Amino acid sequence: MVLGLLAVLLTGCERAGRPDGAPPRPVDPGWRSLTLPMPPGAPGRPLLRDATACAGRWYVVGGVADAAGATRPAVWSSVDGVTWSLPRLVPLSFYGRQQVLYAAACRAARLAALGTVSGGAHGNPRVGSWIEGADRVVREVPAPFERFGGPRAVSASRLVAGPHGWLIVGSRVDGAAVWASTDGAEFTLREGLPELAGDRRGRTAAYDGSAVGTGWLVVGAVLPAGGTALSPLAWTSSDGVAWRRAELPAPGGRGQAQRVVSVGGAVVAVGPVGDGFVAWRAAAEPVADGAAARWRRAGAFAAAGPGVAVVAGLTAVGSGLLAVTRTGAGHRLWYSDDLGGSWRPVTMPVAVADSGETAVAAAAQGERLLLMADDGRGPHVWWTSGPALGGGDGSRSLPNTWN
Incomplete structure (x- = not known):
């Protein structure tokens, strides 16, 4: 059995700001079919949850659910995006054999992932x-229960990689926390840290991170003491231990910074604010030294539907950005070629509702983009190549300053 895998060349994209004042038309993709192998073991439905890429390798992670609802982990790997293989997985625990891998990062052509099961x-x-x-076998790492669980656990949300190690971003009962590792195997929990964790100013939560230079950038939010709405925050650190906090500008101080990426000499964060989404931008240089970033609002775009608005992904594609959002109307794609200043919709190749059984994620290397989706009925993956996402001749210049 094989899974449908499609390659897409995006064409016909128009820039924001058409002469007639109408909203920009979405990028309209065309498709070419490829295949993914079915993981070994009992028959079931493949579950796709995240994607990552580095050093010429591409990964999709998730699992398989059988007819009885039992799950097991799965990984797909490729060196060209056309021919995919199934690395051998070695679970070591009772729960490891049932986990679905939901977050992935890649460093030096080496995958690390997080898995979960109730x-x-x-x-x-x-x-x-x-x-x-080094043998391309993906192994579960033995860990004490309270490293990620226990009475103080809240979330281990995202996994990011950088030149000098790995960082898991999440929260504990006292607020934002991180887990740091130099080898991607042994992670050290760092909770209750000044500025990062909650304090008398309010309770914090961390949602995503990015390596910048030799340091780390984390984004999230704080619920101010006595307040009823979250406010967006960002933190920077040169060592993962000492953190500096920065407030991101938002109307009435309300909003969340849910995803962040480094691109074009800047760092860009995106999150829900009011009835839409906002992008913030800061210069990467001070962040790389662990200094608090000076953030400014770069741009905004509307939420395409009712319900809770969430930024599910943010990926640098060359010098551009692809955001994955979800609302009650389902998942949507948005592209910016000016570091978050303006955004245009990108057509989703399949409709994907917003539910606990669905997911959309993207990964890129240079101008090559991988998009994966699980619509609750089956897995789907697509490719785009070249500057097609930006459309036109690619001559639009980037801002002269980032802050």
């Missing part, structure tokens, strides 16, 4: 980490 008397998430070895 378990125990109370059905709480049982989170674990996985690492790819």
Whole structure:
């Protein structure tokens, strides 16, 4: 059995700001079919949850659910995006054998991932980490239960990689927290850190991170003491231990910074504010030294539908940005070629609702983009190549300053 895998060349894209004042038309993709192998083991429905790429390798992670609802982890790997293989997985624990991998990062052509499955008397998430070895085998990493779980656990949301290591971004009962590792296997929990964790100013939460220079940038939000709405925050650190906090400008101080990426000499964060989404931008240089970033609002775009607005992904594609959002109307794609200043919609190749059984994620290397989607019925993956996302001749200049 094989899974449908499609390659897409995006064409016919128009720039924002058409002469007639109408909203920009979405990028209209065309498709070419490829295939992914079915993971070994009992028949079931493949589950796609995240994608990552680095050093010429591409990865999609997730799992397989059988007819009875039992799950097991799965990884797909490729060196060209056309021919895919299934690395051998070695789970070491009872829960590891049932986990679905939901977050992935890549460094030096080596995959690390987080997996989860509900378990125990109370059905709480049982989170674990996985690492790819030099032999291309992906192994579960043994860890004490309270590294990711226990009475202080809240979330281990995202996994990011940088030149000097790996960082898991999430939250504990006292606010934002991180887990740091030099090898992607042994992670050290760092919770209750000044400025990063909550304090008398309010309770913090961290949603995403990015390596910048030799340091780290984390984004999230704070619920101010006595307040009823979240406010967007960002933190920077040169060592993952000492953190500096910065407030991001938002109307009435309300909003969240949910995804962040480094691109074109800047760092760009995106999150929901009011009834839409806002992009913030800061210069990368001070962030790389661990200094607090000076953020400014770069641009905004409307949420395409009712319900809770969430930024599910943000990927640098060459010098551009692809954002994945979701609302009650489902998942949507948005592209910016000016570091978040303006955005145009990108047509989704399939409709993907917003539910606990669906996911959309993207990964890129240079101008090559991989988009994966799980619509709850089956997995889908597409490619785009070249500057097609930006449309035109690619002559639009980037801002002269980022802050």
